[in-house]
Amino acid sequence: MDILLCGGFLGSGKTTLINKLLRGMTAQGLTVAVVENEAGQEGVDAALVAAGGIRVTPLFGGCVCCQISGELLSAVQRIEEELSPDWVVVEMSGLALMDGIRDTFRRYGRPGLALHTLSVADMARWPKLLRAMEPVVRRQLAGADIVAVNKVDLVSADPTALDQMAALAPGAVLVPISAAGAEPERVWADLRAALSRREGAGV
Ligand SMILES: Nc1nc2c(ncn2[C@@H]2O[C@H](COP(=O)(O)OP(=O)(O)OP(=O)(O)O)[C@@H](O)[C@H]2O)c(=O)[nH]1
Ligand SMILES: [Mg+2]
Numbered sequence: 001m002d003i004l005l006c007g008g009f010l011g012s013g014k015t016t017l018i019n020k021l022l023r024g025m026t027a028q029g030l031t032v033a034v035v036e037n038e039a040g041q042e043g044v045d046a047a048l049v050a051a052g053g054i055r056v057t058p059l060f061g062g063c064v065c066c067q068i069s070g071e072l073l074s075a076v077q078r079i080e081e082e083l084s085p086d087w088v089v090v091e092m093s094g095l096a097l098m099d100g101i102r103d104t105f106r107r108y109g110r111p112g113l114a115l116h117t118l119s120v121a122d123m124a125r126w127p128k129l130l131r132a133m134e135p136v137v138r139r140q141l142a143g144a145d146i147v148a149v150n151k152v153d154l155v156s157a158d159p160t161a162l163d164q165m166a167a168l169a170p171g172a173v174l175v176p177i178s179a180a181g182a183e184p185e186r187v188w189a190d191l192r193a194a195l196s197r198r199e200g201a202g203v
Helices: 014-027 046-050 066-082 098-108 123-141 159-168 184-200
Strands: 002-008 032-037 054-059 087-091 114-122 146-150 173-176
Touching (some): 014 032, 014 087, 014 184
Parallel strands (some): 002 114, 114 146
């Protein structure tokens, strides 16, 4: 069972990306469970869930952040025991810190759990967010295996921004994307390719 933790700033496109990923994954016959935080505005597509192959576990307590990462860990363990899907996808709240959750999984999770971290960066607001909220942006990117550089349909990913992201997420694979416009199969293929590049580099 592989786990994908999706973080990133409020409104950066986490849910949009996750919905595309779920379509791409299930189109390939993979089974997926989703853990959603209650604070999220937009949830996973009801139509996708109704079509089958996807189970949604709401996580109470407001948001998936470091304070309740123990609750997230037990939710994931329960999913593994009860459903054992191919993937568990977790949307973290816009304020969650990737590093803290990662540490909890490393320390207390079942050894061998394949944990992958993805941070969605909003290219359209990147310079503004970095200027105004640097500490938050920094903590959201730290510990990411993959940075999905989203909304490149609005603003293309420029080298300065990519360098800044690479500096905040050392070793991460950066994937420019337009989650809203892309085909689900493309999104899943790009993510899978990024994961294997990252693993090839020795996570
Ligand atoms: N132009 C454009 N808009 C996008 C893209 N991806 C997401 N959006 C829009 O950005 C807004 C926020 O998207 P969400 O997917 O809800 O973002 P989120 O990160 O889940 O938001 P919260 O859970 O509230 O933090 C929505 O209006 C989306 O339609 C994209 O690739 N291009
Ligand atoms: Mg969301």
